[in-house]
Amino acid sequence: METFKEIVPFLKESRIAKALTEKHKIYESHVRMFWKSVRYDENEKTIYSTVQKKDENG
Structure with a gap:
């Protein structure tokens, strides 16, 4: 715990704490x-998903 x-204090003051x-x-x-x-890759043990972002026009 000493290393953290x-x-x-940094995390408490940042947006990360709120999130x-x-x-x-x-x-x-x-x-x-x-x-x-x-999509799940069994070899890499990783989940892949597409995240859609709105553009300026909505």
Whole structure:
């Protein structure tokens, strides 16, 4: 635990703390969309999924 003493104050002041500590709504439609696009690579033990980003036009 000694090795993490310096990073704790940094994390508490950063956006990371908010992302990790606040409760977030998870929409069922988003979960379903994720699992429709997911691909699992057994050799690499990795999950791949496509994330769609909106452009400037919406």
